[in-house]
Amino acid sequence: MTQPYIGAAIRRKEDRRFLTGTGQFVDDVKLPHMVYAAVVRSPHPHANILTIDASAAQQMDGVIAVFTYRHIEALVKPRPIPLRNRSYPGIERFLQYPLASHKVRYAGEPVAIVIAETRYLAEDALDGVVVTYDSLPAIVDAWQSMQNDVLLFEEHGTNVAYEFTSSLGDVDQAFRQADYTRKERFHCHRHTANPMETRGLVASYAPGRQELTVWGETKVPHFNRRVLADMLEMPEHRIHFIEPDVGGGFGVRGEFYPENFLIPFAAMQVGRPVKWIEDRREHLTAANHSREQVCELEIAAKRDGTLLGMRANIYGVLGGYARTHGAFIPVSTAALLTGPYRIPNYGWDVKCLLTNKVGMGTYSAPGRYESCFFRERMLDMMAADLGIDPTELRLKNLIPPSAMPYEVGRTRPEDYVITYDSGDYPALLHKALELVGYEQLRSKSGLMQDGKYHGIGTACFVKSTGTGIPYEGARVAVVGPDQVAVYLGVATLGQGHETVMAQICADGLGVPLDDVAVYHGNTDFMPYGGGTSASRVTTLGGNAVYGAAQQVREKILRISARYLDVRPGELEFVQGHVYRTGVQASEPVLTLGQVLELAGPASPHHEGEVGLEATYYFQASQECYPCGAHAVHVAVDPETGKIDILKYVIAEDVGHVINPLLLTGQAIGAAAQGVGATLLEELVYDDDGQLLSGTFVDYLLPTSQEVPDFELAILDLAPSPINPLGVKGAGEIGIVATGAALSNAVSNALGVQVRALPLSPHKVRELAARRNEA
């Protein structure tokens, strides 16, 4: 079967509407009689609620309703926002309710919601909801949390929401027998994704048919629909989620937040459509934060650098509640802490700690960015201690391709084992070193040139993808002679699925690419859907499209053969036409339109299988493991703390490539986010639990000035052996090693050891000052 489209650098089909300004985002949804919501949020990080008096707000012109926890309670049984996918025993005691009932646990927590005729009136009315609080001391870091002096949930007697301890091999023996050990404490800073478009929802309820339509649900619409149905006590099939175009997700958008209940609930109560668009301040102070972790890491090795063992205490700094991901992020840190290296003995303890900050959720490559930073920093320290070149040390310990598939073991509290499916890790590092010019740069390491210290950093990584729900479905339907529709269960957040899935369908089915249209983002399209996270869409959804397309293709051949009275093997279906096998140069024997007629419900030829349509669920036996290496050359100005990235090389292997053009965009976009996150972004809290960087004045995003011209090498050395397309998922891959590679480079440049991120200018100046001390 020819595959003209898979692997081709095809431009994005969806860009036509974005470039012509005809995309439809959630804020473009306008409904008659629509009203607007604003959320009353706690100014206190930790306080008991004494009274809520909404009467002033309710009397304001244009205010339609104010809802508090008491109002909800009077109408439906309030339920907390549940964990998604995974369960972590005990953590469900610390879930968040859509509105605070008697206590607030972070500044920004929703206490009431105001519905008014306009956004302005709704926001003005926030002050009319008078809440009196009894303030309590705030907990802002892991150590305070663990003291349990101040408890966020008094009734549970602890701030440790979840703990998980386990090991592989014999860790103590490894450390006993080691020639070399070192122990360090690393700190990854709190930051979060900032998609260009903030979150937003429009909800409209039709009381006649008792149907609720919600626009703006993205990422995991089927999961969120089930949660909302439970909360509203209505059947799932009466709730329709429609995903408009989306301006970026990166993990933060689309989880079930308080507003995901409050807006539909309000729409049902006030009998008018309700819109809420998150503003940037709300995004920074109420949407999931991520990344904040402390890792006490200990390593054991032979004198020659051979790794023997690793021990880690990982402290995940959750916020006031366990949000949808509960313990997932620090657990993920532990799961892949050994990375692409053979480290046979590994012990770890994960603690999830409540603090009076915003709840923690995922940001691209959750736990993997962090673990890569912890491990790769440690390897560079160890290389220095042992007098080995850090890339030599890596090459010595990287799992060789001959060891694939490589079983790491059960590093998560779940029932399946981590097994790297394929990958040539040394080749990726060699490629990165070659491209960055490692040999030439080595001589410059740590030297000053034009007032800046030059340094080089490398880092290797592997990332699990397709985690979460281990299946995805798709429906492929031939609708007309030159019309094929693909229906996805997954959401799309801007990645280009309409193009990639069309390529996969066109090849799997055997039709011209232009005949294929991809539909997504409507919970009515598919009964099940695992959502868009963990780089799972192409891995699971792509293989589902491929499977469905192939089933339709087989049906086309089966029906044609029956009609022509030949064996199916005597026919082939190419570019929308049925040919006698091997005589494709000749005239087609049937067109797709003719076969569609044969398959029609009134045709005598369908034999019980009506229509040219198939739904296929691809089920993954395990995860995929894309991998790569970063190498970066920086020049650090010790006076200003500014880091110039002179060269940034990424070598990655994400399995078989569907569309190199889109992959390049994904890889570079992710790396750009990682550079920004590493150099600039930080959600800083003061000791009282107030967020100091709640606007873009203080929370700095990278601009074209900070983002380097990445040099990208996409190696297609190791297609995944565990799915038909050989793909591994690509969305988050580029970000994983950015913190690690940059911190190694800066350490190398300044001759100091970076132990904490971010590498913001004032912190780099402090590091540079320590160099002078040394």
Added chain:
Amino acid sequence: MTQPYIGAAIRRKEDRRFLTGTGQFVDDVKLPHMVYAAVVRSPHPHANILTIDASAAQQMDGVIAVFTYRHIEALVKPRPIPLRNRSYPGIERFLQYPLASHKVRYAGEPVAIVIAETRYLAEDALDGVVVTYDSLPAIVDAWQSMQNDVLLFEEHGTNVAYEFTSSLGDVDQAFRQADYTRKERFHCHRHTANPMETRGLVASYAPGRQELTVWGETKVPHFNRRVLADMLEMPEHRIHFIEPDVGGGFGVRGEFYPENFLIPFAAMQVGRPVKWIEDRREHLTAANHSREQVCELEIAAKRDGTLLGMRANIYGVLGGYARTHGAFIPVSTAALLTGPYRIPNYGWDVKCLLTNKVGMGTYSAPGRYESCFFRERMLDMMAADLGIDPTELRLKNLIPPSAMPYEVGRTRPEDYVITYDSGDYPALLHKALELVGYEQLRSKSGLMQDGKYHGIGTACFVKSTGTGIPYEGARVAVVGPDQVAVYLGVATLGQGHETVMAQICADGLGVPLDDVAVYHGNTDFMPYGGGTSASRVTTLGGNAVYGAAQQVREKILRISARYLDVRPGELEFVQGHVYRTGVQASEPVLTLGQVLELAGPASPHHEGEVGLEATYYFQASQECYPCGAHAVHVAVDPETGKIDILKYVIAEDVGHVINPLLLTGQAIGAAAQGVGATLLEELVYDDDGQLLSGTFVDYLLPTSQEVPDFELAILDLAPSPINPLGVKGAGEIGIVATGAALSNAVSNALGVQVRALPLSPHKVRELAARRNEA
């Protein structure tokens, strides 16, 4: 398998929203920036268009656009509105285009469309579109049309749009050998359905995704979508039809009319949603007319009343164009003219004649109301001639149940033969006679009492149902532990499908009725759909739901048996629970929710069949034939022409009854329409081709004063043997014999022969006057 719901008199689920005023009809669809359409219509019944100058309209405040044929032509290839389902060779030359190009052929024909900010502005601007015409002579009846002096389509040289001649048996010999023959000319009057809600459309185009959504498409949405897709030259899957609640169809609503192209086209062109709601004048002057036919009928019989043969010339008086049904209505008259009687020799000729009137389409029981009137009148005349009681004559000739299935023969220009599936015709007539008290009333026939002549009339009928597309599909999906969704391909026009289909699903699947929700009216729900006409929904769609529900039920048992490691036969599924067969009193072994989990895409138990969902297409081998008899006792005031209906009895057998409550409503509603149509309604044209009864002042609808208390006997003697539910379709059955029974009763009362409908007061006075003459 227990069937607690099929056959039960369950109240309509949909009435909750209608009774609480929360139904959503097309005029309730309001979109931001919506604009409004009004149609410029020809005031001339027949004219050449000389010029169209829209400049004055275009300059009016609030007018957004004016479109004429020339504008359409510049953007897409204009295509005529095609025939639906059937083809009649040659008639396609006379199809209508959405706008007139150079000639108008009926008063009311669309010439241009105006789009403006409000409905008022749009209507005001109609006068600003200046059209100059060169008027031509108008043709208003069958005889003028056949002369071909004036031609509607000069280029085709004839006004006979289609002709079909055929026979069964040896007609000439039958007439030669007959003891008795008679020839009559009957005339059925032009009238049409007037649903409470007029037609209406809202169209909205999203240029980004290139998707068009149209609200208000009913009856045959899948067919109409294909037509619209062809006309707009866009893929079908990019067009979404959404059917809101609908205030009645009766055949007239939902066919593809000019506006069904013009409104979506305009929405795409102006870039804003466009609404058009038909007003009553437009409905009467532009929506399909129906019924107008002349029938020259000749009958041959033995002296004892045994029917030997029948000859008919049927003249269908079409309008200026062949609309979607082309020749269907007069062809249907011919097809069932012999009715429930054994008439072995039958010859017929059908002519479809163009006239300068509104195009002809279907109205409930199209052609059957007419043929029943023609035949049953003739039988009463013959009974009088032969001195036989008319009910005796009928009983002598009715096909006995022992002759079932009874092959009538190929009475249509189609490839399948009419075969009555089942029915006890004599029992139905006996039942009607018994209920009306025929024996007692006979003595009163023709006598005056209190200034009114009393008469009794009877009529027997059979009606084909499930014609048209001989399949229908449905999808049944278990969505939650107590949530089952049924998706229909058919539209619903107020009949109660949400209740009936839920009953069928609940029994076919084995769940409580309240757990079932029925979805319909969205072309995205099902890829195919034959629409709602010809009383086909329960016959075809109901059996599709039943089949799909049974498939889901079998799957539930299959998965449960696999999981429990027993044979499927050892389990039964009752009211949402799996039990060991025969021990239903005991605890269920599995709940539906548990089985749903087992079938989930991540479950190891689904074995390739994910979800509890099935799509099933029921294919009919032939049509069904519900049947019945009407008997009516009238008192006619010769002075006023008013007819008092003292008793109206309907005995009908529509096969197995799903819901007697809804069937009663359908039967009585249809009969009420038939009474109104027979006594009051007429679309009267003057000799110049102008409609004189274009408002409800002149076109009279029945009120509670005219509609009698019907006495209804639903006999369930003859379930259809050709589908699993044994149903036959019921919607149109009640109307068939109304014209026949009432005209026989009036003839009987006045001692004259009614040869033409309607029996409006002034016509009854004329008839009464003839009595005095005689």
